[in-house]
Amino acid sequence: MNQLQKLLNEMGIVRQNSPGLFTLTPLGVRSLEKLVKIVDDELKYVGCQKLQLPILTAGNLWKTTGRWESTGSELLTIKDRHARDYVLSPTHEEAITDFVASLPQLTHKQLPLKLYQITSKFRDEIKPRFGLLRGREFTMKDLYTFDKTVEAAHETYDLICTAYNRIFQRLNVPFVKVVGSTGNIGGLSSHEYHFPSSIGEDDLKICSACNSGSNAEIATTDVCSKCGSPVKQTKGIEVAHTFLLGTKYSQILNALFSAEDGSRSVCQMGCYGIGISRILAASVEVLGTDSEIRWPKLIAPYSVCVVAPKGGSKEESAIQLAHFLANQIDQIQPFMQDVILDDRMTTTVGKKLMEAKRVGYPYIIVVGKKSSQPVPLVELHDLNQNTQNVYTVAELFDYLKQTVKN
Structure with a gap:
C-alpha cells in the first residue's frame, strides 16, 4: 500500500481487514454516499432507473455466455448445498440480460431501458495492492442499456457518455476519456475514463493537439488517428469504462422485444461501469500530498x-x-x-x-x-x-x- 492509501487508513477513512478487503468507517461512508448522490443525480437526469440485482449470479448463465471459462482465476465462485455453481459477481451482464429476457411482453415502445445499480463486486486478485485502487471487493456502479436498433444504441451510448463527463466535471479532478479494449466483457467498442497519475497501471497515448487518445495496449502508432498530430504517453488510473455490446449477451440469453411489425427482435445492449470506491482512492492520489489527504470538495467526509x-x-x-x-x-x-x-x-x-x-x-x-x-x-x-x-x-x-x- 502506498503512502496516500496508508494515510486513508491512518486517518480513519478505511481499515484494511485482510489483503484486498476493507471496512469503510463512518467518514469513508459519508464520502461514498456523497459520490453516489452525484452519480444518481446525473444518471437519473438522462432517464436511468435504479435497481438491485443479487450479488450471486447463477453459474449456468456464465457458462452459457462462455465467461465461466474465459474470465479465468479472477472469477470468485461458490457451490451451494445442492452443488449448484454461483458467481460472486464482478459485473452483471448475464444477470441483467436474464432479467430483461424474463420480462413479459417487452415491446419497442418500452425501449430504451436504462437500468443501473451500485453494489459490491468481487474479483479474486492474485496480488491486491494500492489499497482501494485494486481490492478483492469493491463498490461499483454498473449500468445496462437495451435498445431496439444499432443506431438507437449509439445514441444511448453517447447520452450516457455525456452523463459521465458531467460526473467527472463536477468532481473537478483532471480526467481523460480514451478508446479502450473490449476485453473479457466484449462488444463492438469501448471507452475508458482515467485520472492521469504516475501510479496508474494503464499506459495511455494522448494527442497533444485534439486531446483524443487510446489505451496504449490498442494504440498502433505514435500519431493521432484523428488529426495526425504527435501523441504523448502518460499513465492513468482507470475509474470508469463504457462498452457498446451489440447482441453478445442478448442473443444467447434471449433478451427479445416485439418490434413494430410484430416480429421478435434481439435487444442491442450497452454496459457502463464506474468504480465508486476506486474514485475515492484515485482522487486522493491525484489531489493529495504525501502527508495530507485532499478531496474533491463535493465528496469530502x-x-x-x-x-x-x-x-x-x-x-x-x-x-x-x-x-x-x-x-x-x-x-x-x-x-x-x-x-x-x-x-x-x-x-x-x-x-x-x-x-x-x-x-x-x-x-x-x-x-x-x-x-x-x-x-x-x-x-x-x-x-x-x-x-x-x-x-x-x-x-x-x-x-x-x-x-x-x-
Missing part, C-alpha cells in the same frame, strides 16, 4: 471542521463559541448536516488542526488564542485555496456564503 480549544487551557472559555459556530454554519446551504466539531477535551488545538488537515476537510475553523478577545477572532484554513486568514465571526460567515456563490 465533512465540508467544515470546527476546532474547539482544549479543556483546561487558557482558551477554554471560547469552547462555547466553537459550538455556536458549528451550529450556525450547519444552517448555511450547502453546509447543512456537513459540519463536524472537534471538541475533544484532552487534545490541543495544534494537534486537532494537524489531524484535520491530514483528513482533508476543505474548511477548517480554529477557535484558539484570539477567540477569547472582546471581539473574537477565528482562523480559517481554506485547503482548496491553500490560504490561512483571521476573521471576525461576521467576516467568517460572509466568506463562507461568498464561497457558496462562487
